[in-house]
Each structure stands twice: as C-alpha cells, then as structure tokens.
Amino acid sequence: xxxxxxxxxxxQADVDADTPLLWVVRDSLGLTGTKFGCGLAQCGAxxxxxxxxPTRTCVFPVAALPEGAEVTTIEGxxxxxxxxxxDNGVQQWHPVQQAWIDEQVPQCGYCQSGQxxxxxxxxxxxxxxxxEDIENAMVNICRCGTYPRIxxxxxxxxxxxxxxxx
Numbered sequence: 001x002x003x004x005x006x007x008x009x010x011x012q013a014d015v016d017a018d019t020p021l022l023w024v025v026r027d028s029l030g031l032t033g034t035k036f037g038c039g040l041a042q043c044g045a046x047x048x049x050x051x052x053x054p055t056r057t058c059v060f061p062v063a064a065l066p067e068g069a070e071v072t073t074i075e076g077x078x079x080x081x082x083x084x085x086x087d088n089g090v091q092q093w094h095p096v097q098q099a100w101i102d103e104q105v106p107q108c109g110y111c112q113s114g115q116x117x118x119x120x121x122x123x124x125x126x127x128x129x130x131x132e133d134i135e136n137a138m139v140n141i142c143r144c145g146t147y148p149r150i151x152x153x154x155x156x157x158x159x160x161x162x163x164x165x166x
C-alpha cells in the first residue's frame with residue numbers, strides 16, 4: 001500500500017512497487033488527464049510535477065516517490081474558486097492554460113497536459129524566460145508540430161502571471 005499526495009489530496013494505492021506512477025494515477029486514482037505516449041520517457045506526454053519538477057511518469061516507479069512528495073497532474077493545475085451562486089465553485093484556468101487557449105496551441109491535444117505542466121514548472125522557476133530558456137525547457141514532443149504556438153503561449157503566460165492582459 002502506497003500513500004501519496006496528488007493535487008493536494010491524500011490517496012492510498014494498493015499496487016506493486018514497480019508500477020509506474022502514470023498508471024497508479026490513471027488506473028488507481030482515476031485521474032486520466034495525463035497521457036501515455038511512448039513508454040520510454042522520451043515524448044513527455046506522461047509528464048507530471050513531483051515537488052514542482054517535471055517528471056516523465058511512464059517509467060517512474062511509485063516506490064521512487066520521496067516520502068511526502070507532492071504530485072501535480074493537469075487536473076491539479078486548474079483551480080476552483082468559491083462562488084456563492086454555484087455549489088461546486090467556479091473553475092479558473094491557470095495562466096498557462098489560459099495562454100494555451102488564447103494562442104490556440106493544441107491541434108490533437110494529446111501531448112498538451114505534459115506540455116502545460118512543463119511550462120508551469122518553467123515559469124515557477126523563471127517568470128520571465130528568454131527564447132533560449134523556453135527552447136531548453138520545453139523538450140516534450142508534439143507530433144502536430146505546434147512549437148511556435150507553444151513558445152508564444154509560454155511568453156503570454158509569463159505576461160499573465162506578472163499581471164499583464166491576455
């Protein structure tokens with residue numbers, strides 16, 4: 001039995017120690033936003049944040065999670081804000097998600113949860129990245145080739161996070 005914190009919620013999963021974190025989150029916890037791509041930690045579709053670090057989870061065994069680690073999936077990036085008129089609150093997009101929408105980044109969308117989490121990690125460490133910083137950090141594969149829009153969206157998100165307008 002493994003105890004883990006995903007998107008600020010405590011979970012327990014009864015899985016083998018070598019089960020990749022991707023499958024624990026998808027199959028045991030039911031959070032299916034993170035995708036399986038290559039199974040070799042090459043493409044980045046399976047990227048989640050572990051203590052804020054982008055991690056390819058298709059090959060990351062659940063037993064390798066540090067004790068007390070915070071795992072963030074794409075479901076944990078969107079925040080729900082209280083709203084008096086709605087019982088469940090109102091979803092508020094993370095600035096990176098809003099920039100992705102504004103720049104119309106996805107085509108097929110398959111890799112986008114990993115792309116977004118990688119961008120979130122980049123901007124948390126470097127709120128005003130250069131083109132070179134973005135190029136070095138955004139190494140996930142997009143088979144649709146939306147890299148120019150991804151770069152534009154990272155710049156837009158940086159601006160949004162610093163109080164700029166979309």
